[in-house]
Amino acid sequence: MLSISINEKGGAAKRRDFQKDEITIGRIQGNDIVLPRGNISKKHARIVARDGKMVILDLKSTNGTFVNGKRISAPQVVRPSDKIAVGDFIVQVLEPGAAGEAEADEGAEERPARGGRAGEETDAPDFTDEAEPLEEDEGTSAEGTDQKPQPRPPKATPKPAAPPPPEEKPQVVQVKARDPKVEKYSELQREVHQRLIEYLDLRRMDIEQLNDEELWNQTERAIRDIIVQMENDVEIPDWVDRERLVNDVLNEALGLGPLEEFLADPTISEIMVNHSKQIYIERAGKLRLSDKTFSSNTAVLGVIERIVAPIGRRIDESSPLVDARLKDGSRVNAIIPPLALKGPCITIRKFKKEALAVSQLIKFNTLTAGMGEFLEMCVKARRNMVVSGGTGSGKTTTLNCLSAFIPDGERIVTVEDAAELQIKQDHWVQLESRPANIEGKGQITIRDLVKNCLRMRPDRIVVGECRGGETLDMLQAMNTGHDGSLTTLHANTPRDALARLETMVLMSGMELPVRAIREQIASAVNMIVQQTRFSDGTRKITNITEVTGMEVDIVTLQDIFYFKQEGFAADNKVKGKYVATGFIPKFYDEMQRKGIPVNMDIFREQ
Numbered sequence: 001m002l003s004i005s006i007n008e009k010g011g012a013a014k015r016r017d018f019q020k021d022e023i024t025i026g027r028i029q030g031n032d033i034v035l036p037r038g039n040i041s042k043k044h045a046r047i048v049a050r051d052g053k054m055v056i057l058d059l060k061s062t063n064g065t066f067v068n069g070k071r072i073s074a075p076q077v078v079r080p081s082d083k084i085a086v087g088d089f090i091v092q093v094l095e096p097g098a099a100g101e102a103e104a105d106e107g108a109e110e111r112p113a114r115g116g117r118a119g120e121e122t123d124a125p126d127f128t129d130e131a132e133p134l135e136e137d138e139g140t141s142a143e144g145t146d147q148k149p150q151p152r153p154p155k156a157t158p159k160p161a162a163p164p165p166p167e168e169k170p171q172v173v174q175v176k177a178r179d180p181k182v183e184k185y186s187e188l189q190r191e192v193h194q195r196l197i198e199y200l201d202l203r204r205m206d207i208e209q210l211n212d213e214e215l216w217n218q219t220e221r222a223i224r225d226i227i228v229q230m231e232n233d234v235e236i237p238d239w240v241d242r243e244r245l246v247n248d249v250l251n252e253a254l255g256l257g258p259l260e261e262f263l264a265d266p267t268i269s270e271i272m273v274n275h276s277k278q279i280y281i282e283r284a285g286k287l288r289l290s291d292k293t294f295s296s297n298t299a300v301l302g303v304i305e306r307i308v309a310p311i312g313r314r315i316d317e318s319s320p321l322v323d324a325r326l327k328d329g330s331r332v333n334a335i336i337p338p339l340a341l342k343g344p345c346i347t348i349r350k351f352k353k354e355a356l357a358v359s360q361l362i363k364f365n366t367l368t369a370g371m372g373e374f375l376e377m378c379v380k381a382r383r384n385m386v387v388s389g390g391t392g393s394g395k396t397t398t399l400n401c402l403s404a405f406i407p408d409g410e411r412i413v414t415v416e417d418a419a420e421l422q423i424k425q426d427h428w429v430q431l432e433s434r435p436a437n438i439e440g441k442g443q444i445t446i447r448d449l450v451k452n453c454l455r456m457r458p459d460r461i462v463v464g465e466c467r468g469g470e471t472l473d474m475l476q477a478m479n480t481g482h483d484g485s486l487t488t489l490h491a492n493t494p495r496d497a498l499a500r501l502e503t504m505v506l507m508s509g510m511e512l513p514v515r516a517i518r519e520q521i522a523s524a525v526n527m528i529v530q531q532t533r534f535s536d537g538t539r540k541i542t543n544i545t546e547v548t549g550m551e552v553d554i555v556t557l558q559d560i561f562y563f564k565q566e567g568f569a570a571d572n573k574v575k576g577k578y579v580a581t582g583f584i585p586k587f588y589d590e591m592q593r594k595g596i597p598v599n600m601d602i603f604r605e606q
Helices: 166-171 180-203 212-232 242-254 259-264 297-311 358-363 369-380 395-403 446-453 470-479 494-506 514-524 586-593 600-604
Strands: 002-008 014-018 022-026 045-050 053-058 065-067 076-078 084-086 089-094 268-275 278-283 286-289 321-325 331-335 345-349 385-389 412-416 428-432 460-463 486-490 527-533 539-551 554-568 574-580
Touching: 002 022, 002 045, 053 065, 180 212, 180 242, 212 242, 242 259, 242 297, 259 268, 259 345, 268 297, 297 321, 297 331, 297 345, 358 369, 358 395, 369 395, 369 539, 369 554, 369 586, 369 600, 385 395, 385 494, 395 460, 395 486, 395 527, 412 446, 428 446, 446 460, 446 470, 460 470, 470 494, 470 514, 486 494, 494 514, 494 527, 494 539, 494 554, 514 539, 514 554, 574 600
Parallel strands: 385 486, 385 527, 412 428, 412 460, 460 486
Antiparallel strands: 002 014, 002 089, 022 045, 045 053, 053 076, 065 084, 084 089, 268 278, 268 345, 278 286, 321 331, 331 345, 527 539, 539 554, 554 574
């Protein structure tokens, strides 16, 4: 319901009540309030009641709409004390049911459309109950007929930051005290964003009709004008960087919010959003709390939607967690309430635009040159390899490096939950699993894809990660002519990796004897590459281990290389060295017998 008072300058004020939350003011019939004067445009202004606030919007009128003597160029929040000048008339909004200066006019709805006798214009404003969509103004002054001023954001009066939406109340979280400036900046960002939404909504911009560049440009102009108006009202402290504020609001409105800056920073390897007010980043293997925040949990949800929508994924209360990827291949996991109690949570594992080569891993001291040469020979000799390690240990990076050694003429089929492998060869088929739709149908699992790729005549099968029953199908593929296949799994040691393989085979639903499973593993897997992330943030290949066969019921292993830790340096960096055990793998002996040149010196490294 809207209640206003209106009077022509010098005349008595009258009150009007409307059983709607939006009215228009103008010179012609079709407006809720008809003011038949020459200095009033056909469609002059609109007043909207929204979220407990009253907003006045000028509809590109020729002579303008003024609030407290200042012409407005965009939507502006008004209070009962504010005087709105429309031509020669003064309009004030009233609280519903409150007694204002105007007297209620009981006969307002019965009077003729233009007040008085038919065809006669009167000095008093008139009212109808009909509203029309926004039209281009045809103001009466000659210089106004061709003007098409660009929309500008609201010049809002100072007000406290709006409270969070009701649905967010259960998600309010207590966090550690921050720098007051960080809290003030976050509040300011939220206020600008809220005014921007108000502006776009009230202007009724057809966002769907704009291309990306136009949308970003128009939104940026709107944000800059909002900030200018807030500066005029002394709402922005001097210490606030205006350009940073523009970029932060723009990124949150149309991009990925504060994540945009982190994604652009090549030194950051992981981004963890615990909730809207807490974002951790990993740089050089070390975690730290960022001073960046989202304006609200709703903004975090918006970012998740922008990530998952382009790849056909969804996230809602019925499906509150999702794995996805960004355009650059970075892996994303998102989980929302009711599962995430503190608010929507995002974890992003970044990947470099170009996959690392083994030479770069050698430079980072992840392995030695001899170990790199040995791994290359393993791939070219079509050894089946499993890369094992904990979360964040660098398994996928190592898998990318190993895949780079596959000869160009071979057909590679990759299978992943969220596509992130970066294969350089041209003859590459990339498969990605699919979750169920909203009806619970249409799911395609990793296991389905592994079974299918056996019919695709692959030379190499690369599974991004084995997590369940697909492990049995992967082992069978390794045992049936698809030598040289690669995969990863989570385990802390090579021996643990074997145990994990057993467990995941059992997850396939096949009731196989443990000995049969171990025989399958021993014959399928040739090498285990163990990756470890140390406390100082460094990642190293700690074991390159050959699966040598079976002894009774035990799968036997033999280390070829391992990392020997020798304590910590003064700066808490891990000290140690890579050691070659001197054991020569079986396939090297076979290659020597066939006359294929191999470098035996790498097994004597100390």
